[in-house]
Amino acid sequence: MLAAERRDHLLGLLAREGKVVAKDVAADLGISEDSVRRDLRDLAAEGLCQRVYGGALPVSPAVVDYAARQSVAQDGKRKVAAAAAALVRPGGTLILDGGTTALAVAHALPRDLACTVITHSPTIAAALLDHPQAELFLLGGRIFKHSAVACGAAAVEAVQNVSADLCLLGVTGVHPEAGLTTGDAEEAAMKRALAARAADTYVLASSEKIGTASRFRVLPWEKTSGLITDADPRDAVVEQLRALGLEVLPAN
Template identity: 70%
Template sequence: MVAKDLAAELGISPDSIRRDLRELDAAGLAVRVCGGALPASPAVIDYAARTAVALDSKRRVAAAAATLSHPGGTVILDGGTTTRAVVDALPRTLECTVITHSPTIAAALLDHAAEVFLLGGRLFKHSAVTCGAAAAEAAAQISAEVFLLGVTGVHPSAGLTTADADEAAMKRVLAGRAADTYVLASAEKIGTASRYRVLPLDEVTAIVTDVEDEGDTVLDELVAQGVEIIRERT
């Protein structure tokens, strides 16, 4: 919503709108931006709570994303519950290399044929990933064909966002170490935003989602900006 347009439509002062937007932001119901606000992502809750959110959507996204890993290849897996679902979708006999900064992702790969490299650093418990200087330095030494990126918001104007500045910085480092970056976007993330930008839309290869494009204005806007959309192959 644009504050000045809403004020004119409702016939109230812009100061009243700005005050209401501050309250919505404080309650986690909107994200204030210059001139107005964007829908807040529901995916900013802690890791344990997220394991119960949009499970079917995450499974569909994971099934599509799992096809991007190939025998003999190297893939970077971000942390998060959607990438955890990708592990379940990967064939256990797939011989590849997985690099991750998530202990939960590494542990889930124990019974897989994949070679696993875990990047160390300060553990950000909210998302169960390492970040900070040590993790960034470790990431600078690796490279991969594919990075499967988790975010909390995908929005045509805000781009790809997440709720923590250090985590956003780590995601940018990992994206810089891969030839192609694919965004994992389950349904609840499309059209929402969080506080910190990870990447602009033109710096990723494609968005993997299960949201149907027919009648979805957000996806229409993304496609109009040249964003490729990938869905599960049936």
């Protein structure tokens, strides 16, 4: 089989099966695992898959820059945001992560809602300036421009001094095996710090993120209260997530 044919075969497996297991592909095609791993390295370099131990997973489309992500899955993000905003109770305290789905949540919060919002995202804080009953706390630190959020030691230290009823957390990938992932190590650490300061943490994931993975793991499933997604409830990955014991809240 030519290299181009192997490439198409691997991409087809990712689309159909949601993963590539290098040893299985090598056995099926009668080639070495080294050849498969080399092909996967090439695909990963082009941004077409996320390499993991033993093979590869579909890459998340949410790893492009912040401006570009604002035009991705806008309808799905609005649906997820509406379902997430409904979890915020009057008088409650919310930790709201950064990113484009979290920004949609900020826009979905009722303008007259009396609550406290803690965020490390300047864009989230700015979006809530016209909510007269919302008290805002902006956590500072080094700004990670890819997601327009504060990260690093100063931001992680700042979040240790707050607590909340609810944390709404964004990720770039949701996969039964890879877990909840994002593309930057410091951002992943910041997300863990945010989630640790809330009684409940719900993950925001529009359908294009379901079944995909990024480089850095954020949280194990047991550290979350549930997942909010507009993905089809009958989707095979969603069913696998439920089988893991994860509460999946539909956003339709």
